[in-house]
Amino acid sequence: EFRTDTQHLASTILSALLTRFSPDLLPYHHHGLANNSFIGLHFRTEIDAINVGYTSFEEQTKAYLSFVSATPIRAIYAASGNTTSLSLFAVEAAKLDPPATVVAKGDLLEGEDKQALEALTWDQQALVDYLVLTKAARFAGVSDSSFSWGIAYARQVVSAEAGTCHSVGGLEEGVQFRDELSTVFGRPRDWHINKLWP
Secondary structure, three states: OOOHHHHHHHHHHHHHHHHHHOHHHOOOOOOOOOOOOOEEEEOOOOHHHHHOOOOOHHHHHHHHHHHHHOOOOOEEEEEOOOHHHHHHHHHHHOOOOOOOEEEOHHHOOOHHHHHHHHHOOHHHHHHHHHHHHOOOOEEEEEOOOHHHHHHHHHHHHHOOOOOOOOOOOOOOOOEEEEOOOEEEEOOOOHHHHHHHOO
16 A cells, blocks of 8 residues: 555656646546556666666666667656656657657656655655556666566556566566566566565
8 A cells, every 4th residue: 555645646647647748548547557658767876776786877778768769659757766867868868769758757746746746755756656657558677676676567467477477588688577568677686586576
């Protein structure tokens, strides 16, 4: 069960995303995936990740640009505790043909809702990102992050592989998990599977 304030903020962000990028899908009641509306990306580029040698921002950017290029969707909701990474990625995404637009939670809230978001701690704000990212039409994360794995597994409930924690076969180098809804890029990180799946 998630806090009601984080649920409200996530719902407001989802409505703002659809209003801006996919108004034909409104009204949206937030019970299922927001089909073909936006791509969700999670960057793990905070200082602690850099210090222990996790997948670099450059590697994540390369993988995510390729991921976005393979879909017709050009609206991206990106999440990270390092907002500089999101700004830098937005510049690169805008160079795609056709260009993609990157937004984050703070871009989609205003007034009292934005104040409420800013009053939350960083990990409470991450709950908002989690709730939004689980609704993306497509999601990509990085294998160093249990947050990314958790989102991929939560989304698998409504995938063809529902409830199995199984990836499709024949994964290319640099991909650790894939189903029709989510992809996890990076190096092998088996401990996440062992810890997150019963």
